[in-house]
Amino acid sequence: MSFQALVTDRSADGKVSSALQTLTDDRLPQGNVTVDVDWAGLNYKDGLCLTGAGGLVRNYPHVAGIDFAGTVRDSEDSRYKAGDPVVLTGWRVGEAHWGGYAQRARVNADWLVPLPQGLTTRDAMIVGTAGLTAMLAINRLEAAGLKPDAGEVLVTGAAGGVGTVALSLLGKLGYKAVALSGRPEHGDSLKALGADSILPRDEFLAQPDKPLESARWAAAIDNVGGPLLGKLLKQVKYGGAVAAIGNAAGIELNTNVLPFILRAVSLLGIDSVMQPYEARISAWSRISQTLDLAAYGAMVEEIGLDGLPEAAGRILAGQVKGRVLVRTR
Structure with missing residues (x-):
């Protein structure tokens, strides 16, 4: 099946650019869980990946996006089944491994966290x-x-x-x-x-x-x-x-x-990339009980996948307020 993704590539002269492409599942990287992505976030590190700054991405073409939330499409791991809502942050996804700037992602089950009760996938990316x-x-x-x-x-x-x-x-x-x-x-x-x-x-x-x-x-x-x-x-x-x-x-x-x-x-x-599973679960649980998402609403901006190249420049320039959410559909 096909899906849309923002693919970042580097030309022969070293210029890095991104464009929407239609891909098929055989282009997805290795992993034992496939996720239908609903929302992704824009972070400073994403800005670096999308522009080629900082040397974070070594292999092109690439799909950036260091965090995302969505629903399990299929799983070879007993911890997750089709229909489970999940969230992913860190583990160098979006840098060394294709990330969330696509309608579909394939990852290692160890990198996922079950979506905390009471949060939607959009809520999860407000947190991100x-x-x-x-x-x-x-x-x-x-x-x-x-x-x-x-x-x-x-x-x-x-x-x-x-x-x-x-x-x-x-x-x-x-x-x-x-x-x-x-x-x-x-x-x-x-x-x-x-x-x-x-x-x-x-x-x-x-x-x-x-x-x-x-x-x-x-x-x-x-x-x-x-x-x-x-x-x-x-x-x-x-x-x-x-x-x-x-x-x-x-x-x-x-x-x-x-x-x-x-x-x-x-x-x-404080490192969020390689945090062990237990620390992630504890933090997500406390967030779900503490963060006032309604009060935070004024600090949220929504864009589509095609809006990411422009937004990447803004976040690197310090011109983003709060959180930028990326709609994948």
């Missing part, structure tokens, strides 16, 4: 990799001792996918979240999600740079990396922690040991 990562970060921070009465929690890159979901989750869980963003025009939307206050990025970075700065944050979720993370670490309260998620501002970390040896600050790395 971004929301899963945000929940994993909060779980790690709480395991490190964070409690709602500890003080303010800073969320950097707050207008992006991870940041917006993190703000919503933190607000519902009783935390006082501060949104740090370079896009002040989104301030009202971020407060509506759950941010207690807005801190402009320029104002944050303009503060005097010292080896150890005034302690303000009980914890932080950092989506940016680079100089901002280095400065942030110097402002965390005694015993606090920072969950590091992204590197939109660079992979270099310039800091010193004082926050760690004088304030017992912890830097926690």
Whole structure:
């Protein structure tokens, strides 16, 4: 049977481009579960895959899309049967393995998670990799001792996918979240999600740079990396922690040991790609019970498969607010 897919290819001169194609099932990669994809998401990593930036895709032609949700079409694994709703995030799907920017996908059963009760496949992609990562970060921070009465929690890159979901989750869980963003025009939307206050990025970075700065944050979720993370670490309260998620501002970390040896600050790395099954199930379950999807609705944009090339440029340029959902049909 045939299906539509956004196929990304690289020409002989190295130019990467994407176009809709009609494919047949024999073009699908190896795997033991075939899924009819309803929705996929657009993430920063997807932007890299669609444009060829970052060298994430090694083999062309390719179908990108690092997360998707849909219904099992057929399965050779006893854990899944036809008709089961499922969600996939990570495992280098959309990078090394064909992903969700198609009406059909074939994957390893180990990479799937049953759709949590109460969520539709569209809901699952509002959450997506971004929301899963945000929940994993909060779980790690709480395991490190964070409690709602500890003080303010800073969320950097707050207008992006991870940041917006993190703000919503933190607000519902009783935390006082501060949104740090370079896009002040989104301030009202971020407060509506759950941010207690807005801190402009320029104002944050303009503060005097010292080896150890005034302690303000009980914890932080950092989506940016680079100089901002280095400065942030110097402002965390005694015993606090920072969950590091992204590197939109660079992979270099310039800091010193004082926050760690004088304030017992912890830097926690958060990876959503290779998370074990149990951690995924726990995070998805908590998301389904916590995230206010209705309140998040204003932060959702819908596009079709043919809208992905344009949207990829926007997400890499930092021009996407919240989550972009991709309709496959």
